[in-house]
Amino acid sequence: MHTKIIRNISKNLVLYYLLLSGFLLRLIFANFPGFFVDTNTFFAWSIRVLETGFGGFYSADVWTSYTPGMIYVFYLLGMLKVIFLPNDAQYYIILKLPSIFADLVLSYFVYKQLLKTSGKHIAFYGLAFCLFNPVLIFNASIWGAYDGLMTLFLFLSIYYLNQKKLISSSIYLGLSLLIKPQAIALAPVFGLYILKNFSIKTVVKLALPALLTIIILSVPYFPNSPIFGVFDLIIKMSQDYKANSLFAYNTWGSFGFWIDDSTNLWFLPYRIWGIILFGSFWIYFYLIFYKKKLDVFLFSSLAFLFFFFLPTRVHERYLFSAIPFLIVTALFYKSKMLLMLTAILSFLHLINLYFVYVYYNEFYLQTPKVLYIPGFYEFLEKDGKILSIISTLLFLLITITITRIIIRHKHE
Numbered sequence: 001m002h003t004k005i006i007r008n009i010s011k012n013l014v015l016y017y018l019l020l021s022g023f024l025l026r027l028i029f030a031n032f033p034g035f036f037v038d039t040n041t042f043f044a045w046s047i048r049v050l051e052t053g054f055g056g057f058y059s060a061d062v063w064t065s066y067t068p069g070m071i072y073v074f075y076l077l078g079m080l081k082v083i084f085l086p087n088d089a090q091y092y093i094i095l096k097l098p099s100i101f102a103d104l105v106l107s108y109f110v111y112k113q114l115l116k117t118s119g120k121h122i123a124f125y126g127l128a129f130c131l132f133n134p135v136l137i138f139n140a141s142i143w144g145a146y147d148g149l150m151t152l153f154l155f156l157s158i159y160y161l162n163q164k165k166l167i168s169s170s171i172y173l174g175l176s177l178l179i180k181p182q183a184i185a186l187a188p189v190f191g192l193y194i195l196k197n198f199s200i201k202t203v204v205k206l207a208l209p210a211l212l213t214i215i216i217l218s219v220p221y222f223p224n225s226p227i228f229g230v231f232d233l234i235i236k237m238s239q240d241y242k243a244n245s246l247f248a249y250n251t252w253g254s255f256g257f258w259i260d261d262s263t264n265l266w267f268l269p270y271r272i273w274g275i276i277l278f279g280s281f282w283i284y285f286y287l288i289f290y291k292k293k294l295d296v297f298l299f300s301s302l303a304f305l306f307f308f309f310l311p312t313r314v315h316e317r318y319l320f321s322a323i324p325f326l327i328v329t330a331l332f333y334k335s336k337m338l339l340m341l342t343a344i345l346s347f348l349h350l351i352n353l354y355f356v357y358v359y360y361n362e363f364y365l366q367t368p369k370v371l372y373i374p375g376f377y378e379f380l381e382k383d384g385k386i387l388s389i390i391s392t393l394l395f396l397l398i399t400i401t402i403t404r405i406i407i408r409h410k411h412e
Helices: 002-011 013-029 036-052 068-084 088-094 097-118 120-131 134-143 147-162 166-179 181-196 200-221 229-238 270-290 296-309 322-332 336-364 376-382 384-408
Strands: none
Touching: 013 097, 013 120, 013 134, 036 068, 036 088, 036 336, 068 088, 068 097, 068 166, 068 200, 097 120, 097 134, 097 147, 097 322, 120 322, 134 147, 134 336, 147 166, 147 181, 147 296, 147 322, 166 181, 166 200, 181 200, 181 229, 181 270, 181 296, 200 229, 270 296, 270 384, 296 322, 296 384, 322 336, 322 384, 336 376, 336 384, 376 384
């Protein structure tokens, strides 16, 4: 038994070294100040949920507009603070740990998926692309955001859907929705899967576990409305920011940022144009995929890209989830073009996050200028529309590249 363990460790030594390197790198960057608008809120909520309990957390008098999945995480982190009594500076780093560990596990499952389909060599490329991708590191270790945790559950949901383990897939989908409602971006993927494999059994296995997961885990937070409370909260959250683009380098950022999305463009509001674009792209790709074998990783890449670039009311961080799926897709199909475009998209996403971080932390809140780069920041501030146009053109190029991949691989 002992010999078998040693042999297994020796066999996977490169994997362990890469994961450890990715972890240590993230720990180093975790010492940078977090995005204070978020991290200060997370700090306060982790204390609040300990004081009020789950049933008293949500209040009309205090801004608590976040889904219960994350409040469970803050509750556990708050317990760590109480038990081990770290000072506040240490606790801000602890608040980043769930995202850091989520990055590592997500990277491992990217590796595991590619190992099944493309061999160890390609799998290591995918692992390294995730572990050492600057935008993933910035999001978790510097910003302190939880997009990585949601993306991990979404990736697991698609990972098990690809294996036709529908109940596991559904549970992870439910968990991802409890972490962040924008996980709904994957709904069209599950919708097409149901259409192509329609049966009552399929519908029940994919819908019921997710629904039960959401309701059961939400009940403690909504004693007065145990069934519908969480859904009312999600609807309320969707109404928080009625703008065309919330600093996102996307289609609507080409017109400027934080413009009321009821503003007319020609004869229709931005909001309606966004819905039309979003619907049109999905109809087109549904028609393409309906008669072909459904690659759920490729289709998920499109789902996140469409969700970021086409509708209004999109934050800059909504692009994050597309990147791991694009990495898997590019490496599986051995598309150097798609891999290069994914790298460029990652860079644009990084500078998008950088600009928003510096704008709010170091100018709006006037914290010490730790990451401010004179000249570069001013360029980003001045040319956000141009960068949005470039990013949108890149999205179209990625979409065309993926379309060609689909046509080239005519699986019936």
